[in-house]
Amino acid sequence: MDTPRRPGGRSARVRASVHRAVTELVAENGYGNFTVGDVAARAGVADSSIYRRWGSLEALTSDVALTWLTTNSPIPDTGSLDTDLRHYAAGVARDVSGPDGLAVLHVVIALSRAGAAGNKARDQFLDERRKQLQQMLDRAPARGEHPPDALDVVDHILAPIYLRTLFGAGTLTSDYLDTLVDRLLAVTVT
Structure with a gap:
């Protein structure tokens, strides 16, 4: 039996942290001057978490926007x-x-x-x-x-x-x- 995801749980916190990291990095460095690894480090998550959820930096930044x-x-x-x-x-x-x-x-x-x-x-x-x-x-x-x-x-x-x-x-x-x-x-x- 699959357990349904809880809204506002860890997934929501990770998403918010990753989104915040992207907007901070864009504000500090400009778009194109950071990597998924930079986002992951700033957000405190693994690169693989970002790739698994968004697939690419473009998809992630699109989701942020x-x-x-x-x-x-x-x-x-x-x-x-x-x-x-x-x-x-x-x-x-x-x-x-x-x-x-x-x-x-x-x-x-x-x-x-x-x-x-x-x-x-x-x-x-x-x-x-x-x-x-x-x-x-x-x-x-x-x-x-x-x-x-x-x-x-x-x-x-x-x-x-x-x-x-x-x-x-x-x-x-x-x-x-x-x-x-x-x-x-x-x-x-x-």
Whole structure:
């Protein structure tokens, strides 16, 4: 008889430790400048544990990015597209400015240059972000609102936030975020 795994048990602790090790190593050294062995040493686990669970460094870093994305930036449901977008922009700005946000953005960019496996991982991250956006946008028509396309939200809200974060090109103030939402709604919502 198989014993079911306990959520939050050793497996969850190992995963959290390995994820933390990856984001720390990316922040300290940049993506591509550490090995599975470095991650294992930092996390206090055996290399074989990482290979058994993730199979490769690309799969591990992809899991780190996807987990970060799905556990941060909750999708707001305020009853208004305008307010949802403002809360979403503020949440994304808070998350990418947080301790792991910049490291995760660097991981996603680096995955784009890591061959087929990296491209697949990057695409999974972007697809998850698109699903989050679409979930928020799909509620708007039922309220009589006309939402923009998800790609318009990426172009007008996410891209400027990500660029400012990656290049340190200005702070992400609430006024700046409101301006991004205002521009999006002025251009795309009829």
